[in-house]
Amino acid sequence: MEVVDIIKKRRSIKEFSSKKPDWRAIIDAIDCARYAPMAGNNYTLKFILIDDKEKIAKLAEYAQQDFIAKASYVVVVCSDPTRAVNLYGERGKRYLKQQAGAAIENFLLRLTDLGLATCWIGHFDDELVKELLEIPEDIEVEAFFPIGYPQKEPQIMKHKIDLNNILYFNKYKNKKMKSPKKKVR
Numbered sequence: 001m002e003v004v005d006i007i008k009k010r011r012s013i014k015e016f017s018s019k020k021p022d023w024r025a026i027i028d029a030i031d032c033a034r035y036a037p038m039a040g041n042n043y044t045l046k047f048i049l050i051d052d053k054e055k056i057a058k059l060a061e062y063a064q065q066d067f068i069a070k071a072s073y074v075v076v077v078c079s080d081p082t083r084a085v086n087l088y089g090e091r092g093k094r095y096l097k098q099q100a101g102a103a104i105e106n107f108l109l110r111l112t113d114l115g116l117a118t119c120w121i122g123h124f125d126d127e128l129v130k131e132l133l134e135i136p137e138d139i140e141v142e143a144f145f146p147i148g149y150p151q152k153e154p155q156i157m158k159h160k161i162d163l164n165n166i167l168y169f170n171k172y173k174n175k176k177m178k179s180p181k182k183k184v185r
Contacts, residue, residue, distance in 0.1 A: 006113050013117035014067040016148030021072055021116055023049065026147055029110035030075065036103035039095035042083050045103050045142075048076040048133055058132050059144060063124040071146030075118075076133060077104060079140045100142045107145075117150035 001009075030047045038044065050056060051073050059076075060068035068074065079100055084092035104120070111118055121144045129141050169177040 001113055003109075006109050010108055010112040011117070012119040013150045014065075014119050015151040016067075016070050016072070016117060016146070017151050019149045021147065021149060023051065023073065025114045025116060026073055026075060026111070029107050029114065029116070032110040033103040033107040036099060036106050038099045038103075039084060039092070040087055042087060044079045044081065044084055044096055045100060046078045046080065046139070048078070048135075050074045050076065050133075055132060056146070059124070059129065059146075062128045062132070063121050063144075065121065065123075067119075068121065068146040071118075071148045073147045074144055075107075075147060076129070076135075076144040077107075077142045078135060079142055080138075081140060082138070096140070097142075104143065111145075111147065115149065116147055118145040118147045120145060 026049060030049070033045065033047070034043070050059070053069075056071060056074050057069045059074055060066055077100065079096045081093060081096055084096050086092070088095060108118065108120070124141070124144065126141050129135070129144070130137065130139070135141060164175070168174050
């Protein structure tokens, strides 16, 4: 599949089939996350792959989203802020979020390419998740992703929002690109 097709096909899926994916496919998607840009080439992300149904049920409870419990796997993405903050000070915290987002998008696109489905979960009780998974206090839980096969094939969306509503030229709110000046001979 072409990259643009994968981007357009990716969806947040909350209904999974009973067929269990091969966990090695999920590791392949995690491997793709490693190719995202990282500030100073300093890799800060960690991934926890969970197949324990009791832990998955607890994660569903901590996120207050019952559909998570029906997933075959959940991947929890964490950031270790230590090196980024040591290198870049307070700005390092911003870089953590940026690089987590970039890596997660690589992960999501590869899952889509493999025919797997997920939904980005950002609302959850951080402390309960950390306790359940024995994540150290200084590590940030970025998000988690219930993974399975989609119950039905997701439709490719033409667009989410009109490009004219989000694109400006040379300054905020400028909707027109200036034509190049003609050379006077």
